[in-house]
Amino acid sequence: MYTPIKRKKTREVKIGNIGVGGNNPIRVQSMTSTKTEDVEATVKQILELKEAGCEIVRVAVPSRKHVESIKKIVEQINNVIPIVADVHFDYKIAIMVSEVGVSKVRINPGNIGGFQKVREVISACKLNGIPIRIGVNSGSLEKDLIDKYNGVTADALVESAIRWIDFFDKEGFLDIVISVKSSIVPQMIEAYRKLSEKVDFPLHLGVTEAGTPKTGIIKSAIGIGSLLYDGIGDTFRVSLTAEPVEEVKVAWEILKALGIRSRGVDIIACPTCGRTKIDLISLAEKVEKALENEKLPIKVAVMGCEVNGPGEASIADVGIAAGKNQGVIFRKGVPIKRLKEEELLNGLLEEIEKIKEEMGYK
Numbered sequence: 086m087y088t089p090i091k092r093k094k095t096r097e098v099k100i101g102n103i104g105v106g107g108n109n110p111i112r113v114q115s116m117t118s119t120k121t122e123d124v125e126a127t128v129k130q131i132l133e134l135k136e137a138g139c140e141i142v143r144v145a146v147p148s149r150k151h152v153e154s155i156k157k158i159v160e161q162i163n164n165v166i167p168i169v170a171d172v173h174f175d176y177k178i179a180i181m182v183s184e185v186g187v188s189k190v191r192i193n194p195g196n197i198g199g200f201q202k203v204r205e206v207i208s209a210c211k212l213n214g215i216p217i218r219i220g221v222n223s224g225s226l227e228k229d230l231i232d233k234y235n236g237v238t239a240d241a242l243v244e245s246a247i248r249w250i251d252f253f254d255k256e257g258f259l260d261i262v263i264s265v266k267s268s269i270v271p272q273m274i275e276a277y278r279k280l281s282e283k284v285d286f287p288l289h290l291g292v293t294e295a296g297t298p299k300t301g302i303i304k305s306a307i308g309i310g311s312l313l314y315d316g317i318g319d320t321f322r323v324s325l326t327a328e329p330v331e332e333v334k335v336a337w338e339i340l341k342a343l344g345i346r347s348r349g350v351d352i353i354a355c356p357t358c359g360r361t362k363i364d365l366i367s368l369a370e371k372v373e374k375a376l377e378n379e380k381l382p383i384k385v386a387v388m389g390c391e392v393n394g395p396g397e398a399s400i401a402d403v404g405i406a407a408g409k410n411q412g413v414i415f416r417k418g419v420p421i422k423r424l425k426e427e428e429l430l431n432g433l434l435e436e437i438e439k440i441k442e443e444m445g446y447k
């Protein structure tokens with residue numbers, strides 16, 4: 086047993102029909118990697134992301150000509166999942182997209198061209214009833230703050246965020262989500278911790294330019310995971326140089342690892358040791374592949390020996406404990422059938438089907 090994470094209380098903001106902050110679950114986000122002008126490919130990818138467990142999708146709107154594309158995307162997606170328009174530099178794009186049915190606009194106020202232009206974006210979003218994400222980012226921090234802090238620091242990121250929150254407050258617009266991202270993990274952790282002490286707006290977590298899965302997963306798990314463990318964060322995106330569906334899978338693994346939310350199978354596998362007598366690594370990979378799209382929220386163990394396996398994995402609902410050329414299938418640590426090595430995978434999958442029937446899970 087362990088003490089569950091206590092989340093810091095934040096205000097609720099509605100992104101389309103999805104609530105973020107307040108009592109809502111921590112939301113998983115991703116961003117499309119297709120060309121926005123390729124409406125068909127972008128819609129396809131958005132639907133794949135939704136199927137993988139994504140709850141909010143961001144789409145880049147790099148130029149004014151892309152506004153028509155995102156309009157078509159929003160129409161075709163038809164509220165299946167909220168679409169967030171990602172806008173940089175050109176405040177007119179932010180104003181234009183606010184009118185085409187997107188559920189939120191993300192801007193970095195620091196790169197949109199000054200207070201008056203941000204004011205006009207706020208007016209447009211207010212008129213169209215959609216929230217704004219204030220993205221403060223180590224890459225687009227205001228020059229005066231870089232000078233004041235002698236470079237990009239966590240305090241500089243926080244001061245920028247507070248400056249913009251105060252500005253939005255004066256404009257009478259607090260339908261906002263805040264991010265203070267950095268590519269430096271300790272810096273983003275410090276910035277979010279300090280910011281969460283000062284404000285109660287929903288926080289969008291992320292490590293920018295986290296990299297390829299090899300490093301990006303580690304950076305995101307440490308950066309985002311540390312904050313979530315502190316109870317900080319209401320939504321997040323794992324940024325990877327990879328297919329965006331991978332971002333969503335990793336995001337769910339972070340939530341599952343922290344015991345915050347469950348989705349699909351949680352696989353426990355032993356690291357193997359001198360007692361292992363079968364090719365357990367390949368068996369564990371086959372189990373993972375076979376259960377990749379299984380939505381049943383159970384723990385499945387793949388253990389290398391019968392001596393310690395069932396006991397070590399007794400928290401698992403079902404699992405394999407391998408022996409020499411054979412193994413047992415166990416449920417909650419209790420062996421229920423013995424099978425040859427080549428039958429173990431199917432034996433496990435059959436048992437999972439039985440669990441589904443018992444749970445009335447379709």
Ligand code: SF4
Pocket residue numbers: 355356357358359360361388389390391392393394397
């Ligand atoms: S479960 Fe058995 S094989 Fe796997 S690491 Fe533990 S002792 Fe070794």
